[in-house]
Amino acid sequence: MTMTATQTCEAAAAAATAVAALSTRQKDLVLLDMAAAIEQHRDAILEANRQDVAEARRTGVSATLVDRLTLTDRRMAGLAATIRTVVALPDPVGQVTGGWTRPNGLLIERVREPLGVVAVIYEARPNVTAEVAALCLKSGNCAVLRGSSIAAATNRAIMTALDTAIALHPAVPAAAVQLVEDPSRASATELMRAKGLVDLLVPRGGPALIESVERDATVPTVIDGAGNCHLYIDASADRDMATAVTINAKTSRPSVCNAIETLLVHRELVTDWLPGVLDELNAAGVEIRGSAEVCDAWPKALAATEEDWDTEYLDLVLAVRVVDDVDAAIGHIRRHGTANAEGIVARDIDVARRFARLVDSGSVFVNASPRYSDGGEFGYGVEIGVSTQKLHVRGPMGLEALTTVKNVVWGSGQTRTVA
Known part of the structure; x- marks a missing residue:
């Protein structure tokens, strides 16, 4: 039975702690298997993409969207290459971004940790399915992916490949990367309102999607807006x-x-x-x-x-x-x-x-x-989107953009005296 968007988010939230606890080596091994699985499922993915492209042309979809939808041989090869690029990047989780000692002897460290559950709503581009999965897993997050109907067959084929790779690693929950099967507006609205389940929502689409998110979202968002x-x-x-x-x-x-x-x-x-x-x-x-x-x-x-x-x-x-x-x-x-x-x-x-x-x-x-202006060109491996706002991140969003900073305070028994 197909899960609703809310049920998918619930499964991701339940798996978030286990995913956050994965070591760099565990995450990298899964990603390497994901890249290999993409290559092994190449023919099935391309066939699904041909079906999506043919249907898009039949229904009069614009040339711009058809271009974004189409997986050429070069773009197909780029999916696996991108995942391997992410493997080669430093793991941001656990990085100490700053530290200092207070006069009372307390050592304060600012440490990067995953956000938790990252959801992405995207239109047409099936490459996003693999790229966001890789970025989220490397940064210790669960990924909830909701593509559009125009790329439904391609997204499912890519997700099938990713699932086969995740299944090879018992320590990685199956809910670490999930595809929302329902491409309806209702499912998008569910993600926007999954407060307490989704820690970050990134919409990647046209003005109608962005307006909907700005109007309806109750979860934290980073807007991947227009490019004028x-x-x-x-x-x-x-x-x-x-x-x-x-x-x-x-x-x-x-x-x-x-x-x-x-x-x-x-x-x-x-x-x-x-x-x-x-x-x-x-x-x-x-x-x-x-x-x-x-x-x-x-x-x-x-x-x-x-x-x-x-x-x-x-x-x-x-x-x-x-x-x-x-x-x-x-x-x-x-x-x-x-x-x-x-x-x-x-x-x-x-x-x-x-x-x-x-x-x-x-x-x-x-x-x-x-x-x-591209995450890959900036050395981020790939991007989850391009933020056109100022909080909490700006410009192409790589691994660090999918983490937050925690204050970890080390003491030796200090107690605070109230003045």
Whole structure:
């Protein structure tokens, strides 16, 4: 009998202590077997994915979602490789992040420990099933995974592989990693309201999911929000670098949240740089929606509306605006950005430092493509999501983001005297 989302959370909460007690070696051995199981079940997973992709296309799902859903040979190989990367990372559990001795002789240590039960609601991306399972287990947490109906067959096939690996290790509870089989809105709402059972909920999806979590969740959440990312090209920028970064940031994979959606250009570049880069973007299939000055400089551009500055296209569409200086760029980003990833190309170090200091974002890139906003690229192995809020973590979320800090106080019989 299929368990409800609440029953799944109850099983995870019951298993949390046993999972938290696992040694680094025990966790790593399970993860290595998970990677091997993914490879052994490769054909079954790919066949399930073909079924999901075919159904998605038949029902008219957008090309963006189909891209996120599809497991290519390269992405399939990446699932096992990612898990092995997590194995190689330091175990955060038990790390002492600080310590000091008080005048009364008490030794105070700040020690990392697991959160407990981490639930993730995600849309389309079946790779999340394996990646979150690996991150949660390595950090000593139980994982409750609730994918969407569009990827149901693929998620089940991946979960079957993970279950076979967990079953090889008697010390690891079967409830350490679980997939919520019900992809309905009701099951998502159950996770949002599983207070006392779920210690952290991470929603990875579109605006409707995020709005639902912000409205209905009673459990702690970290929002993996929209990626309305910007790139500002300063007057001091190296022109060739600016072109290369802009093209990469928009066209390398436009369907992901770290692709730029708006290009901000210093007005000194309108004549001698902007038309050329827009020609290159257009040749790559990018539709340009520009401010009045952009349309004057490059007549192929469509006139941008106010809505364009707030839109995460996730497609080959780019809004372009001319600004007076770095402060105007910062002001635009503060009004329209989503605190995901922002970038600047500039040779003037003072301009670059001002941008990096004042832009309100989880990640800021100086003379590099914001497409690097990724847990794997940051050395986290993989990410559970990209936090667009400030508490308790910000930016790409790796192993440390799935832990909390406990104060452990060591004494030698001290007793407190009340004044």
